[in-house]
Amino acid sequence: MVLVRRAVVTAVLAAGSPLFAQSAAITENATAFTFTMNGAQMTVSRNGPSCPSSCIQPMTAAAGVDTLAELEVIGFLQNAVSDGSGLLVDVRRPGTFSSGSVPGAVNVPVDTFLPENPYRTDLLSALGVSNADTTPNFAGAFTLVIFANGPDDSSAHTAIQHLLSAGYPPGKIKYYRGGASTWSALGLNISVGQ
Template sequence: MRGMLLGLCIAAIAAPALADKVGITKDMMSVTVTTPGGAVEIKRNQDPDARLGEPWTKTSRPCPNFCIQPMTPAPGVTTIGELEVLEFLKSGEALLVDGRVRPQYEQGTIPGAMSVPYTEAADRLEEFGCEVDFDGWICEGEVPSVVLFCNGPWCGQSPTAARRMIEAGFPAEKIYYYRGGMQSWNMLGLTVVPGGS
């Protein structure tokens, strides 16, 4: 009888915990962003038993090419985390740029991200407010901030994009690097959408 009573007490205590939603922060359950395909609500997976799927569970990729990236890919670039990415998405004060190759973007990306593969970043600066010049690019005045990301701390695609953009004339202080990328985004159970949706 005591065992049954103890079990009921434990169940009664645990029930409210199971009813709690998985929030982004204690005060933020979700963020709704406008994308070309319409509004998308970004929230964490509500299943407390959820696990990462492939390829995000893989921890050891051969270096090179998959070497751990520095915290800051170039002088002047600011490294940020998920909450800052969400704040940029809410405010619309920056362009979110998926620097991965197009097939990776199409498989799944952060809602609101545009695809600019790292191999094209320095050639597409007009999309970031720069003007073509005979000697390259003029990136003066009100160029927007750009948040670059790729697959995670072992992925060199967005750090390469940042360095190439700076070499082409884009101001480093307008570049933000989400180092955690898709691996951290997926690890936290945040919303992922097919690229271009």
């Protein structure tokens, strides 16, 4: 019993040590933000994953691309996905996707959207773009909700930028910033192996 208590105390003390409380960047350009309130300077800093791999993403992915929260994603699933006009796209790697994702999501890894991907034209065709290899026509293209792991995962942002550079209309792209981690943290069910 004494050894168990010592182990617990040691773990608690270690968790509060500088080794575990390292500061991490918030964005690629900022490790902290300061502001003044009632004459006192205050700071917003971050203890967590390192940036640039886990930078906090802005609320807006691009001009004209709507950002959705969970209830809007559910509405999208009930309406656009149900009627065949929309796709919920998880851009995380296949292994991560298969371990659990938002119900109804399809996996299209972020690298698939890269301009140098020799199959990107095929991807655009699968998304409903006609003449994807010559003069793309997006009239019949799916409306997409793009998401990744969460607010500190740039994969969804990257995929959206690549879709826009391919000519995909911003009005047919939506961004679920919360991603799989927020979905799960809110207690919403995930689907495994879909």
